Amino acid sequence: MAITVGLLISLVLVVGALVVVNDWRWTIPLLLGTELCRIGLTWQTVNVVKGSTVWPLLIAQAVAALSAGLILLITALNFTKDYSPAELDEFALLELRRAARRAQHQRGLVTGRWGASIVPFGGVVLAGLATWLLSTFYPVARQQIVDAGWIFLLLCGLLILITALDVLKLGLGMLVLVASAKLLYLGVAAPQSVLHVGLLELLSLMLAVIVAYLSGLLYGRLHTLEFGSLFEQH
Amino acid sequence: MATGWRERRNRYQILFKQLGTVRTNTVTHAMIYLLLILFPLAAAVGAFVLRRDSTLTGWLGVAVLASELWLALSVPINQPAQLLDLSINYNELGRLFLATFSLSSLALALLTTLVPQGENFVAILLLIVGLSAAILIVQEPFVAAVVLLLASLAGSLQLVDQPAGSAVLLRPQTLGMALKYTLLVALGGVLLLIGVVLATAFSTQLARSGPTLTNAVFGLLLVGFGIRFGLIPFHWWLPDVLDETPPAAMFLHVGMLTILALPVLLVVLQTQPQLLAGNATGHHLILGLGGLSVLGGSAQALLTLQARRAIAGLAIANLGLLAIGMALSTIAGIGAVLLGALNHVFSMALIALGLTLLERDVPGRREQAGALRERSLAALAFLVGILLLLGVPPLSGFTPRLLLIHAMQGQGVLVGSLVAAALVLSSLAGARLIARMLLQPRDMPTIRSLFSDDLDRLGMVAVPYAPWGVRILIVLLASFSLGLGLWPQPVVMELDDIARAFPFLSR
Incomplete structure (x- = not known):
């Protein structure tokens, strides 16, 4: 029980940090931490599949999580490099300046209003409160800890989608949402199917690939991963 | 004694033979059903490898989709089998949907041989057809929801796809779209997935918690479905997709993938009928979303000056009518939904065909009159597509409207007048769109003004705007739609039988 509670607290802290922090050097390891906590929670609370197939299933989940993290890490390493202005033509430089202005403006807005982290931090606190209330009054899974885990992941995933400023962070938000669905499935379904778990892991990998592809296109076009300038009225 | 033993042995031999036949048949049917799923998926890998040659991949797509259509129509139905611990079955509904998807996709693949689309277009089209077959055959809510999400995500790659060797830069607006x-599709898919997981556990975990959790689960399902289906207020992605993509991609997202959400919802409601049966709040929610979409979509189509935005509005209004049919939960209502859904796929395929040929720039071709005169068959495809969306008789779009009006009897004046107002608005918008697109002269500068002397002589040479294969296909599709509109009884009877089997309907 102590281990389970410890895993839940770790999950809450790691996912909370993932909402607040914006730098990919922190967010990608935090995503891996989230996945490991989720897998640990699954291992502790859910009889995944009776008998000897527990470990292969958990290892497969860990490998899929590591692969998704690796895809995003390679994406971040490739598409956040400093550019050389000498290699760019005037159109690329124009868009670069526009994106930089937009990013500076957005940063100024956020900093000017609440400080960079106060809104996400407040959101995390509210999500925690909502999680406690929902898991207490509307239990769905076999154990309340699993309920708390998936609801918190779902709410924080939505928070990340709302507060994200770049494509990588958006991708992380979508992966957190999928992680929430995985935890719910393993906490509710009986008996669990290997095919279902495999499909969910495939979904995570596909999302990571799509985020990497879109990041590549965005960086190739605007030389930044921030998407604010995409929605400017031209 | 010996005679009795021989008789028993003979009886057992006959029994074993029968069992063997049953087992062989079950395995054979499972394999054939698996072929329906894996054949387009394997061909998609081939199309991806050959993606640099758009003509070749186009013809590959045509061949594969023609074979898939033939398979979809000839494979025996209602032969349940087991595969990987899953019950699989290919029923009448699956056959209708898969045949419609294959036929419409075939038309678009044929178009790819003429007008290069994104280099991965055929591969993604085949992938989505294969995943659609998986949804229709596996018929398990969880698998169907995950596969729908996978298909939608695969489709998102197609939105930023450029033709092979294209020198044109991707527009920032396209990337934003x-x-x-x-983002929206992933969010909707995950909410649908969570709703499905909760609904599956409904009977054991949620039943004792009362109607609050039933409504919450239904709400999650409805939001996920609403985003994928493009219902107002979850429709934000739909007009942008129509604005920013080539018509073929428009068919994929607004024609096929939106309608693919319907079998997923039907499978969920088939396994958990208590989510809708006797759930008044659920009925009102779907009815509200449908009504909002019908009115909002029609108004948007009428008010906008952009042709593609008007098409988006008409599509949203049509999808809203399908949602209203779902909310009615009667046999006639569900029949209208199923027939309307198949019509929606056909209409989007025809609009995509027509729009591609109308927007195509043909070097050396001189045009001064409206498209109806200059590009008659392209205009016919567009016209029939729009008329199908509007439900104008005698085309096949009229029958679902008639069924819906029949199903709405006894629903009150408010619902009836709302739908009537929306139909009037969408008809006005459709008429305006047709007049603008087909009757007005094209506003692009003609080459005549630049080199009038030389081109006056060339004026006698008619450069074709589409090859014969595409023209014949347009005529066939339009005739099919007309035929189905004039003799809808066989399909309506079949859909009636299908609808009667749904457990969530009010009798």
Whole structure:
């Protein structure tokens, strides 16, 4: 029980940090931490599949999580490099300046209003409160800890989608949402199917690939991963 | 004694033979059903490898989709089998949907041989047809929801796809649209998935918690479905997709993938009928979303000056009518939904065909009159597509409207007048769109003004705007739609039988 509670607290802290922090050097390891906590929670609370197939299933989940993290890490390493202005033509430089202005403006807005982290931090606190209330009054899974885990992941995933400023962070938000669905499935379904778990892991990998592809296109076009300038009225 | 033993042995031999036949048949049917799923998926890998040659991949797509259509129509139905611990079955509904998807996709693949689409277009089209077959055959809510999400995400890659060797830079607006689409589709898919997981556990975990949790689960399902189906207020992605993508991609997202959400919802409601049966709040929610979409979509189509935005509005209004049919939960209502859904796919395929040929720039071709005169068959495809969306008789779009009006009897004046107002609005918008697109002269500068002397002589040479294969296909599709509109009885009877089997309907 102590281990389970410890895993839940770790999950809450790691996912909370993932909402607040914006730098990919922190967010990608935090995503891996989230996945490991989720897998640990699954291992502790859910009889995944009776008998000897527990470990292969958990290892497969860990490998899929590591692969998704690796895809995003390679994406971040490739598409956040400093550019050389000498290699760019005037159109690329124009868009670069526009994106930089937009990013500076957005940063100024956020900093000017609440400080960079106060809104996400407040959101995390509210999500925690909502999680406690929902898991207490509307239990769905076999154990309340699993309920708390998936609801918190779902709410924080939505928070990340709302507060994200770049494509990588958006991708992380979508992966957190999928992680929430995985935890719910393993906490509710009986008996669990290997095919279902495999499909969910495939979904995570596909999302990571799509985020990497879109990041590549965005960086190739605007030389930044921030998407604010995409929605400017031209 | 010996005679009795021989008789028993003979009886057992006959029994074993029968069992063997049953087992062989079950395995054979499972394999054939698996072929329906894996054949387009394997061909998609081939199309991806050959993606640099758009003509070749186009013809590959045509061949594969023609074979898939033939398979879809000839494979025996209602032969349940087991595969990987899953019950699989290919029923009448699956056959209708898969045949419609294959036929419409075939038309678009044929178009790819003429007008290069994105280099991965055929591969993604085949992938989505294969995943659609998986949804229709596996018929398990969880698998169907995950596969729908996978298909939608695969489709999002197609939005930023450029033709092979294209020198044109991707517009930032296109990237923004693709990002918005991916985000919304992923969000909707995950909510649908969570709703499905909760609904599956409904009987054991949620039943004792009362109607609050039933409504919450239904709400999650409805939001996920609403985003994928493009219902107002979850429709943000749909007009942008129509604005920013080539018509073929428009068919994929607004024609096929939106309608693919319907079998997923039907499978969920088939396994958990208590989510809708006797759930008044659920009925009102779907009815509200449908009504909002019908009115909002029609108004948007009428008010906008952009042709593609008007098409988006008409599509949203049509999808809203399908949602209203779902909310009615009667046999006639569900019949209208199923027939309307198949019509929606056909209409989007025809609009995509027509729009591609109308927007195509043909070097050396001189045009001064409206498209109806200059590009008659392209105009016919567009016209029939729009008329199908509007439900104008005698085309096949009229029958679902008639069924819906029949199903709405006894629903009150408010619902009836709302739908009537929306139909009037969408008809006005459709008439305006047709007049603008087909009757007005094209506003692009003609080459005549630049080199009038030389081109006056060339004026006698008619450069074709589409090859004969595409023209014949347009005529066939339009005739099919007309035929189905004039003799709808066989399909309506079949859909009636299908609808009677749904357990969530009010009798």
